[in-house]
Amino acid sequence: MAAVNALIAKRMASEHAPRIPEVTAHLVEAGGKRLRPLLTLAAARMCGYEGADHVKLAATVEFIHTATLLHDDVVDESTQRRGRPTANLLWDNQSSVLVGDYLFARSFQLMVETGSLRVLDILANASAVIAEGEVLQLTAARSLATGQDIYMKVIRGKTAALFAAATEVGGIIAAAPEDQVTALREYGDALGIAFQIVDDLLDYGGVSATLGKNTGDDFRERKMSLPVILAVAQADAEERAFWTRVIEKGDQRDGDLEHAQALMQRHGALEATRAAALAEAARARDAIAAMPASDLGDALSDLADFVVSRVA
Amino acid sequence: MAAVNALIAKRMASEHAPRIPEVTAHLVEAGGKRLRPLLTLAAARMCGYEGADHVKLAATVEFIHTATLLHDDVVDESTQRRGRPTANLLWDNQSSVLVGDYLFARSFQLMVETGSLRVLDILANASAVIAEGEVLQLTAARSLATGQDIYMKVIRGKTAALFAAATEVGGIIAAAPEDQVTALREYGDALGIAFQIVDDLLDYGGVSATLGKNTGDDFRERKMSLPVILAVAQADAEERAFWTRVIEKGDQRDGDLEHAQALMQRHGALEATRAAALAEAARARDAIAAMPASDLGDALSDLADFVVSRVA
Structure with a gap:
């Protein structure tokens, strides 16, 4: 380096x-x-x-x-x-x-x-x-x-x-060899997806929906990240009106972020987002497991765990 | 095409x-x-x-x-x-x-x-x-x-x-062959420089300094294009104060563009800019002349003349 x-x-x-x-x-x-x-x-x-x-x-x-x-x-x-x-x-x-x-x-x-x-x-x-x-x-x-x-x-x-x-x-x-190149590519792809899903989950405070100074940016920018998508998919008419107002119309008021988090928890959207990240980390580890064993391979496998440890 | x-x-x-x-x-x-x-x-x-x-x-x-x-x-x-x-x-x-x-x-x-x-x-x-x-x-x-x-x-x-x-x-x-590749590169370089100098000259209305709807953009954006550089190089103290005000401070008033053009004409800056463009067009033609003769070569040579014809 x-x-x-x-x-x-x-x-x-x-x-x-x-x-x-x-x-x-x-x-x-x-x-x-x-x-x-x-x-x-x-x-x-x-x-x-x-x-x-x-x-x-x-x-x-x-x-x-x-x-x-x-x-x-x-x-x-x-x-x-x-x-x-x-x-x-x-x-x-x-x-x-x-x-x-x-x-x-x-x-x-x-x-x-x-x-x-x-x-x-x-x-x-x-x-x-x-x-x-x-x-x-x-x-x-x-x-x-x-x-x-x-x-x-x-x-x-x-x-x-x-x-x-x-x-x-x-x-x-x-x-x-080609099979190793393919495995390395898949590892990078899975690691990157896990990394981004974790980021998107943490922006809503993780599975515990804890508010902090690093939360809420995606909400304010009205991004359709995975927690929102999963919550919207389960929304009833009233909830859908809420999402339309805050995401599509951008009319956001005090307490809206907390309400969004509550809806995500109600529908298990944060848990499901976490599960998606863990699944990608597992895919990354599996890809590396297909390579000849080595210390560096172990380190990359640990890196996949580390990336999702922030939401584990 | x-x-x-x-x-x-x-x-x-x-x-x-x-x-x-x-x-x-x-x-x-x-x-x-x-x-x-x-x-x-x-x-x-x-x-x-x-x-x-x-x-x-x-x-x-x-x-x-x-x-x-x-x-x-x-x-x-x-x-x-x-x-x-x-x-x-x-x-x-x-x-x-x-x-x-x-x-x-x-x-x-x-x-x-x-x-x-x-x-x-x-x-x-x-x-x-x-x-x-x-x-x-x-x-x-x-x-x-x-x-x-x-x-x-x-x-x-x-x-x-x-x-x-x-x-x-x-x-x-x-x-x-390498000498032809070099000649083609030089042609493109000279043509490009001629093209840009002509553009910069026309932005001050060409050698006749004629105002029109396509003039004055560079002046308003306070760009140090060749006509300005050549006029500034010859400026006395009073003229320098003018250039400092309009270009460095960006304090531009009615009539300033016309005054800038008058200064350029007084010091031959527009004529010298035109001469620089013509010299580059000549360099482009010379580069092509070093290639085996062909109809396309003649066309590229004509193109060099065409590019500067807007200020000829």
């Missing part, structure tokens, strides 16, 4: 436009979990890779992630990210859009350097799925007609597509 | 997010000159290419261009593009940012399909130069310290990098 961080610092530089490293450093130095590059490194090593290109791919994946965060903050009009003011707030939307574009281009240069057309194909497809998922979220939000199928497409785009590509390219660069 | 248009229509589709083709069609169907894909097709044919991948590359180049237009309109807060309301106005900034990202990802998929790592390398580099130029423009605008060196970097990013890549990849895909 030290080599990945050094490469990120080097490649985010721009001789002519100092705004670029300023904005990027703000986000990159805020830390974040660096989960995606770690997945690429782990997958490559698990498959016995001894070259240096996995570092480039890990940096590629982190650049794509950072670029999407910059654009997301503009789209969501966010003011906080990783506990710090967002770049669009500190500089402006323009800088966030353009620096995001720059990082995406830099990620593209890095992956070309690996010389693997298959890696390029995987990351190009992931990029398209990510952007499509974001647009889909934009149009699917605020509509009670949004169901679980759309939700799954949105979170694949938001999160799982890059997780899956991150692990898959690790296997590819190591020239792993 | 019919094949390129068909491919663009096919690849801009998205099964799940109908907002994507809506936004893209709005821009693509508005027409525009389709100059960049034409350059790719012409370059490939000039070099005797008989395959079909040049169509993919032409569509790639147009997708990259369309993506940058969508993001530019958000950055510039524009309301009109190609004589129609912009996408950010018709839909929202979010859609423009995300659909731009989607088109960029689709362009990336298309170029991967050609299987040429060299093509990928060229277009990855062009993408980075484009984004860097846009960020540079953001920070260089509104500062009288911006000189010709920065201006050239900005317009290479804004325009010439994609023109140069468009012609270069045409040569690459045709497996043309």
Whole structure:
């Protein structure tokens, strides 16, 4: 990871436009979990890779992630990210859009350097799925007609597509056998979905529906996340009128978030959301279990448990 | 070009997010000159290419261009593009940012399909130069310290990098000899620079400084384009105070645009800008003259003259 961080610092530089490293450093130095590059490194090593290109791919994946965060903050009009003011707030939307574009281009240069057309194909497809998922979220939000199928497409785009590509390219660069590449991809996909479902559940305070300073954002943004979808599916006429008012019309009043949580608990929507996350974590573990046993494989299996431990 | 248009229509589709083709069609169907894909097709044919991948590359180049237009309109807060309301106005900034990202990802998929790592390398580099130029423009605008060196970097990013890549990849895909690939790249670079300088000159009404409905945008946006840079370089103390007020402070009043034009004419800044455009057009013609003679070569040479004919 030290080599990945050094490469990120080097490649985010721009001789002519100092705004670029300023904005990027703000986000990159805020830390974040660096989960995606770690997945690429782990997958490559698990498959016995001894070259240096996995570092480039890990940096590629982190650049794509950072670029999407910059654009997301503009789209969501966010003011906080990783506990710090967002770049669009500190500089402006323009800088966030353009620096995001720059990082995406830099990620593209890095992956070309690996010389693997298959890696390029995987990351190009992931990029398209990510952007499509974001647009889909934009149009699917605020509509009670949004169901679980759309939700799954949105979170694949938001999160799982890059997780899956991150692990898959690790296997590819190591020239792993096809069944292992497939297993790594499935692991990343399941881990990413579990990760996002957990996030969406915690936004309503988890199964205990505990309110806190990190809850309620999705409600205020009127997102059709899984807890809402499951509660809407069971709603009677009166409850449906409530969801129409707060989600579709955006007319939200004091106590509405608490009422939403109560409805979710009444219909077991929070429990069912948790069960969905656990099922994905189990799918991730099963995928890794199909790989030859190794310490890194055990660590990835533990990571799947860790991701859902926040709602366990 | 019919094949390129068909491919663009096919690849801009998205099964799940109908907002994507809506936004893209709005821009693509508005027409525009389709100059960049034409350059790719012409370059490939000039070099005797008989395959079909040049169509993919032409569509790639147009997708990259369309993506940058969508993001530019958000950055510039524009309301009109190609004589129609912009996408950010018709839909929202979010859609423009995300659909731009989607088109960029689709362009990336298309170029991967050609299987040429060299093509990928060229277009990855062009993408980075484009984004860097846009960020540079953001920070260089509104500062009288911006000189010709920065201006050239900005317009290479804004325009010439994609023109140069468009012609270069045409040569690459045709497996043309290195000296021809170099000549094609130089042609695109010079044509792009000429094109942008002409645009910047016309924004001040050309050498005759004629006011019209298409003049004054750069002045209002306080851009450091070549006519301003050349006039500022010759400014006395009083004139410098004027430029500081209108460009750096943004305090613009009735009659300021006319005064700016008068200063440009007094110092020959409009004439010098025109001369710079003509010199670039000549460089473009010279580059093509180094290629084996052909009808397409003659057409590209004429195109260089045509681009500057608006200020001739």
